[in-house]
Amino acid sequence: MYSTSEPPYVFTTLVYFKLIGPAGFLIFCCIKSSINYCALIGALASALAANAATELTYTNPVIPGDHPDPSIIRVGKDYWATCTSSAWGPMFPLLHSRDLVNWEQTGAVLPHRPAWATGDFWAPEISEFQGKFFVYFVARQRDGILAVAVATADAPGGPYADHGPMVAQPDGSIDPAPVIDTNGVRYLVWKEDGNSQKQPTPIWLQRLSDDGTKLIEQPHELIRNDPTGWEGSLVEGPFILRRHDWFYLFYSGNGCCGVGCNYALGVARSRSLFGPWEKDPANPILADNATWKCPGHGSIVQDDRGRYFFLYHGYSTTGGIFTGRQALLDEVMFGPDDWPTLNHGNGPSATAPSPFGAAQKSAASNYAADFSGATLDSGWQWPQHREPRYRLTPGKLHLFANDGRTGLLSSVLARSISALDYAVTASINTSLMATNTAGGLCAYGDMDNAVGVLVQNGNVVVWRREHGQIRELSRQPAPAGDKVCLRLESTGGFHFQPAISADGEHWTDCGPAADAKNLPPWDRAVRVALTAGGPAGAEVVCESFSIVPRQKP
DSSP states (O other), X not given: OOOTTSHHHHHHHHHHHHHHHHHHHHHHHHHOTTSOHHHHXXXXXXXXXXXXXXXXEEESOSBOSSOOSOEEEEETTEEEEXXXXXXXXXXXXXXEESSSSOOEEEEEEESSOOTTEEXXXXXXXXXXXXXXXXXEEEEXXXXXXXXEEXXXXXXXXXXXXXXXXXXXXXXXXXXXXEEEOTTSOEEEEEEEOGGGGTSOOEEEEEEEOTTSSSEEEEEEEEEEOOTTSTTTTOEEEEEEEEEXXXXXXXXXXXXXXXXXOOOEEEEEEESSTTOOOEEXXXXXXXXXXXXXXXXXXXXXXXXXXXXXXXXXXXXXXXXXGGTOEEEEEEEEEEOTTSOEEEGGGSSSOSEEEOTTSOOOOOTTOOEEEOOOSSSOOTTOBEETTSOOXXXXXXXXXXXXXXXXXXXXXXXXXXEEOOOSSEEEEEEEEGGGXXXXXXXXXXXXXXXXXXXXXXXXXXXXXXXXXXXXXXXXXXXXXXOSSSEEEEEEEEETTXXXXXXXXXXXXXXXXXXXXXXXXXXXXTTOOOEEEEEEESSTTXXXXXXXXXXXXXXXX
């Protein structure tokens, strides 16, 4: 006879409970009738309590930093995602996960800008059909019109081949997503960008060609915005889920981006893909709460257990525009009335049970590069219209100025941030710098708005570019030696204090701190960047780079 006071008994009970589950455990208990039932009940209660206590949770965001309009698919036990890259190259990062809460960037859909496009790389939707992988996306054509295009690959991680535009209506065509009808025929849904011309915004449906790269037959309107309600001037970001006898059209409404955003998520349903579509009386089904604001525009994936998860974006109420629209995850639940809900209608989850019991890595993890590899790590970006020239040698990144037209920001290599309070540092080898070459570090909004610190001609210069106009804030001699270490410390995501060091350990503030609330463009977030400027071909050699989150003073 065992005693509940004996630790081995409780441990063994818990092991059996974990291995065979509650039902199997009760059967086991009936068979083992010699066990004291009071002791058994006590041990089972202890096992249940231990199981509950060890349930792991995740905290949103699951993909920190600027990752708007995410889309997701499952391939076996692997999950793949991509998101808007907007004005940054390479276009559309590719991310991989095995557990939905820990993601790693593996590459990009388009390593270089297509010749037909000029910018605005938005809303990629990744999908699979008959063993082929598709990313439907948005870009602006050289005639200025927003178009829906497609790239294909034989594997979710690429490489992808661009097939060019599929549709470009006069008001613009954006936010594509494929859907399969009950008869196996594949269609594309997208938004006509009427709000950009003060017009309504229909969501269209049109049949895809067999190879998925062209539209055939005639388009059919599904829904359009109701300007008198929460949708305001637009509906967008459509994603259609088929479940049982219903098609569900998830969509977002109102203003997506910036300080004044008022985005939210709605849903409509229909027995037929062609409608009629009934909008949920409870719309919006996902809106602001104390932790997240302006949630929406995402896609849904079903795991191998039959559960549905929605990957979407939102602004942190504390980080807001400086960290950008971050990727959030919530389970989609369906009630007795067959309408979906997320987080019981309470807005984005702050925390939730980890879908597969995986521990989540820190959202604001350190990043460090010593440039010892043959290629740059995934996650480096550049302004898509000015792809920089660089090369790597052991322990050194050689960044070359494109030309003299953009001065200090001739070449930019940047990374997204995931915290408001951080220090970014770089070590610049000054012994290899030619006259008038400028190498440095900056907080970057776009080509017209940045603040930074650089070394040039033996001096350390703190500078600011605002609305395209550059101002020098301070200048002082650089430390003696063959290298200068530069640092920008961020507080609150917009207050930057520059500093210099000869050895990377002993730092001295240089120049005034700068408040740069104007940095993020309306649809993007702040990046931190290495910069090269000067005559065309001027070479800046960086030997290390790091981003370290820090405690707010």
